[in-house]
Amino acid sequence: MRTHLSTCYGLLFNTLPLASPLSRLTMARSNTSKPKVDKIQQLLHSDPYGGWDRCWEKGVTPWDLGRPTPILVHLHQSGTLPKGRALVPGCGSGHDVVAIASPERFVVGLDVSENAIRQATKLSSSSKSAENFVFLEADFFSWRPTQLFDLIFDYTFFCAIEPEMRSRWASRIRDLLKPDGELITLIFPISDHEGGPPYKVSVSDYEEVLHPMGIRAESIVENHLAIPLRRGREKLGRWKRSICKSLL
Numbered sequence: 001m002r003t004h005l006s007t008c009y010g011l012l013f014n015t016l017p018l019a020s021p022l023s024r025l026t027m028a029r030s031n032t033s034k035p036k037v038d039k040i041q042q043l044l045h046s047d048p049y050g051g052w053d054r055c056w057e058k059g060v061t062p063w064d065l066g067r068p069t070p071i072l073v074h075l076h077q078s079g080t081l082p083k084g085r086a087l088v089p090g091c092g093s094g095h096d097v098v099a100i101a102s103p104e105r106f107v108v109g110l111d112v113s114e115n116a117i118r119q120a121t122k123l124s125s126s127s128k129s130a131e132n133f134v135f136l137e138a139d140f141f142s143w144r145p146t147q148l149f150d151l152i153f154d155y156t157f158f159c160a161i162e163p164e165m166r167s168r169w170a171s172r173i174r175d176l177l178k179p180d181g182e183l184i185t186l187i188f189p190i191s192d193h194e195g196g197p198p199y200k201v202s203v204s205d206y207e208e209v210l211h212p213m214g215i216r217a218e219s220i221v222e223n224h225l226a227i228p229l230r231r232g233r234e235k236l237g238r239w240k241r242s243i244c245k246s247l248l
Contacts, residue, residue: 044197056092056115063198064092068099069155069186070225071236076100082182084150089140090157094120094133101132105151109135110143141168148178155186158206159198170209177241183215186223188234206237214242 043060044051055061075081076099083104088097091109093116101107111117117137124130136143140157152173161169173183191200203220210216220237223230 053113053115056113056119061092063156065095065227066093068095070227071186071223072096072153072155072184073099074225075184076102081105081184082151084178085147086151086153087149087176088153090154090160091120091135092116094124094135096153096155097133097135098124098127098129100153101127101129103129103132105132107133108145108149109133110138110140111135112137112139141165141172145176148181149176150178150181152177152181152183153185154183156188156198158185158187159189159196159201161197161199163199163205166205166209167212170213170215173210174213174215174241177215179241181241183210183237183239185237185239186234187220187237188230190233190235203235203237206239210239215239216242 043054043058047054072081081100083102084106086100086105086107087110088094088107089110091097091111092113094109097107097109097120109117109120111120114137117135120135124133124135127133154173158166158169177183185206187201187203187206189198189200190202193200203217207217216239218238218240220235222232223234223236226232226234
């Protein structure tokens with residue numbers, strides 16, 4: 001089980017070796033990161049809820065790219081993201097929130113970790129678009145906003161929750177989206193490993209829980225802007241509601 005989990009964390013934390021001249025260097029990175037992998041597993045399995053906050057408190061967050069997600073930036077710059085209100089659950093240090101915030105799009109970054117929200121607030125303190133986003137410490141599954149969203153972006157959030165909670169995740173997505181709102185997912189990590197988090201995912205895993213909520217994919221494609229060590233392991237899904245009913 002530990003081998004499977006270490007491989008899984010390697011996918012999430014960008015530490016698996018590549019078949020290239022840099023593979024030895026990458027393997028060295030993998031070896032040096034293993035203590036962090038072990039620490040994260042220890043924190044999460046001893047305290048599934050508070051463990052994420054402990055990870056941020058101790059700076060054990062190698063899944064954080066330290067920059068916005070490239071494909072999300074591309075969609076924003078190409079004008080193909082919905083405008084209005086956007087939600088990023090599990091926003092972490094908030095790079096994606098700041099990247100897509102604009103006068104035409106107000107973005108809410110949500111995270112259960114107090115330390116993550118504190119870091120996101122600090123990193124974004126000098127942003128020129130500060131009036132177009134907000135960070136909130138809250139549990140996605142119990143949070144009740146006063147307005148619905150035109151866009152929800154999920155990356156490494158679905159795979160972090162227990163598989164038995166995925167139906168609840170889909171229910172919350174349905175209830176938080178406007179009737180014509182869009183869900184954008186980066187489906188990752190697509191693999192066959194056991195255990196987690198992060199837990200293995202597939203397109204069918206999303207369809208299984210979203211279809212009963214009346215949400216279906218308009219497109220699912222390879223993420224051509226995935227960072228090198230995630231290429232071939234993640235897909236970009238764009239989903240729309242097919243039933244016009246939401247509950248706050």
